[in-house]
Amino acid sequence: MNHLLTHLRHVDLAVPDYDRQLDFYSGVWGLTKVTEDSGISFLAAEGSPEQYVVRLRKADEKRLDLVSYGVASPQDVDTLAERLLAGGVQLISQPGTVDTPGGGYGFRFFDVDGRTIEVSADVEVRQHRKIEEKESIPVKLSHVVLNSPDLNKTREWYETHLGFRLSDTLWHPRMGEAMHFMRISSQHHSMAIAQGPHTALHHVSFEMRGIDEYMRGTGRLLRAGVRKLWGPGRHTAGDNTFTYFLDPHGNTVEYTTELETLDEDTWHPHVYDFSEDGVADQWGTANPMNELIAKESFNDVDRGVFVAPPV
Template identity: 65%
Template sequence: MNTTSVLTHLRYFAIAMPNFDEQRAFYRETWGLTETVNDSGVSFLAAEGSPELYTVRLRKDSEKRMDLVAFGCASPADVDTLTEQLIARRVTLVHEPRELDTPGGGYGVRFFDNEGRVVEVSADVAVRAHRKIEEREPIPVKLSHVLMNSPTPEVTVRWYIDHLGFRLSDTMRIGDREIMWFLRCNDFHHSFGIVRGPHAAFNHASFEMRGIDEFMRGTGRLHRLGFERFWGPGRHRAGDNTFSYFLDQAGNTVEYSTELEVVDEDTWHPHIYDLSEPENSDQWGTANPMTESIAACSRNDVDRGLFVAPPM
């Protein structure tokens, strides 16, 4: 039972944490985002090269949790069409399509996925004046992709394909066990993905840099500031993008990346890459080898927000 995707792109992800001030300072002063709205314990942060009013939402809460992941679509009619399909398939809505009261407004629906994450799909959200990132400027252009951990990844991948119309780009495995699935809703190799893990949780968010030089400068800036780079720099096989992975101040994995592959929808066929072959995790061979301890860095804490709608 497949759905034709009405999704056009990834808009933002929203996370909550007790150490809000520390987290806000990290994303503004270290990671290189621009705060567009700050409202009593909630911060909305944009990437300077993106028209999205915000790509990250931070919220102060007594517990760390993933609030939601948000995607855009072309029109309010597409939001309504998707909602009708979700209701017909007995997906639980957080709220029906309505005018949004978050910055930028728009029209959107929220619902729970099969494991209890909150997903938002919206249209007609206001855009911001953005700019071209300059040569050698080591700050993100835009949010590239978000991946989630799942204890039932085959079921969850199928859910996103069937209910939201994602297409499978590539799969990673170790031996005969598949561990990672890359999903797309446009012609970028992936904007979303699922990783096999012991519990449902946020895996990582990736931010696109202007180019290789800016990617390396951003990586180096964090290193000089004393933030541990637990994997990278290197270049993945699936998606052909570069990577440097860090932890934010709440223990969530964030990535600097660039040159994510653009696929030809008419000719693309999904690949299965075996991570027991080192070049499939890092084509360059410059990153530290993928180990169990590195993988554990992105397993994250058990998400306390499953099947619990955020307060905003």
């Protein structure tokens, strides 16, 4: 099939304590508030051409509003919409004008687990800049990880309908397959699917300039008293660094850097047993992965399943 998706654009969250969430992302986390209007705000990463990488919305219940991906052209938007309709996928909206910062042309639909997914093209590029040495703020959005009660069903749906390719799998002797890393480009993963008890957001990851900036950012959050879940360390799958924190609403967010770039012509997926030393963390510097960390990563049950966000 033609691989139409080009990159991850933004992840949109709804939260009851909107002001506290906005203070976190636009403050210690290091994003820039681009615009705000009556309980909805758009936050950019200074090094990214995307208009925004996180959208926050004030709501009665916490939920994942949507995950947004880019495609190369309006024609690709139309092609994908036709393909999804033919495949029996439920569209939320028809292709048309996108009414968010930067505009564009796109549409929304539900994935197999009931998450709202948006695809768009022709979004105006944001004036961004090079992140300087020792500047410990996110360069861009790196990837998103989603919890699914049936990770292979979800994996197959994303492969069939959106052209994702499997990069690697994490496996455990007691649990079996635990996570699939999925790509839409030479970047090791733009999305991963984790086996969880319910549909929910697992974590959102932000790319830092380099190791030093990643460690400085990690240290800034620790000094600010933000709760660290796991890290600092370096994964085997993807070969990227990681430190995971909890935002004020209990969503897991990650600082990372040096995510692996693959040669897609020669790459073969690995299956890694993450019960073995050095798989979850090559360095051995992170606190051990345990049931408490896993439970936090499962997040709360998402109340937005098969319910399109109001905006």
